[in-house]
Amino acid sequence: MQGTPNNPSGFIFSKRSMSNLAGTHKDLQKVIYEALRTSPVDFLVYNGLRTLEEQKTLVATGKSPTMRSRHLTGHAIDLAPITSSGNIEWGDIATFDALGTHIKATAKRLGIKIKWGGDWKSKDRPHYQLNWKAYPIDGPEPNTAPLPKPDLPTATPAPQNEPEGFLARMKALTRRYAF
Numbered sequence: 001m002q003g004t005p006n007n008p009s010g011f012i013f014s015k016r017s018m019s020n021l022a023g024t025h026k027d028l029q030k031v032i033y034e035a036l037r038t039s040p041v042d043f044l045v046y047n048g049l050r051t052l053e054e055q056k057t058l059v060a061t062g063k064s065p066t067m068r069s070r071h072l073t074g075h076a077i078d079l080a081p082i083t084s085s086g087n088i089e090w091g092d093i094a095t096f097d098a099l100g101t102h103i104k105a106t107a108k109r110l111g112i113k114i115k116w117g118g119d120w121k122s123k124d125r126p127h128y129q130l131n132w133k134a135y136p137i138d139g140p141e142p143n144t145a146p147l148p149k150p151d152l153p154t155a156t157p158a159p160q161n162e163p164e165g166f167l168a169r170m171k172a173l174t175r176r177y178a179f
């Protein structure tokens with residue numbers, strides 16, 4: 001993807017990411033928007049706000065350890081790095097960790113306090129949440145208004161079957177895995 005001054009990474013959110021961002025706290029959205037704009041890796045918003053029923057099912061199937069989840073209130077989000085073909089490589093720990101470092105740095109730059117699941121003893125690398133202390137459960141309601149249109153340029157699809165397009169994608173891949 002070609003970067004622009006407004007969107008240096010050249011990455012834009014998919015419809016799936018946008019719908020998973022909806023209903024999450026506006027400060028979390030702020031971090032995620034800014035993070036994608038400047039991200040060294042493309043990523044998907046895999047999960048955001050959960051209903052009580054969804055959380056019960058996740059706990060019952062061992063996919064979440066707790067009913068005291070910040071996903072229930074829009075204070076948490078799960079992100080996964082994606083390849084240029086849009087796939088998640090769950091085993092690519094190095095890229096999950098690179099994304100974690102980037103998201104934390106972005107939040108710090110914006111002065112928004114978040115925690116990354118990758119820093120926990122029981123690691124949850126896709127998971128990011130607003131700090132409990134700075135954002136208590138009885139704090140302001142999460143922003144459930146429809147998302148504003150992101151200030152990002154429209155995606156230009158990569159040219160298919162053209163050596164330039166292919167080279168650009170290869171270059172992006174190399175950059176993606178270079179750290």
Ligand SMILES: [Zn+2]
Nearest residue numbers: 076077078127
């Ligand atoms: Zn999570």
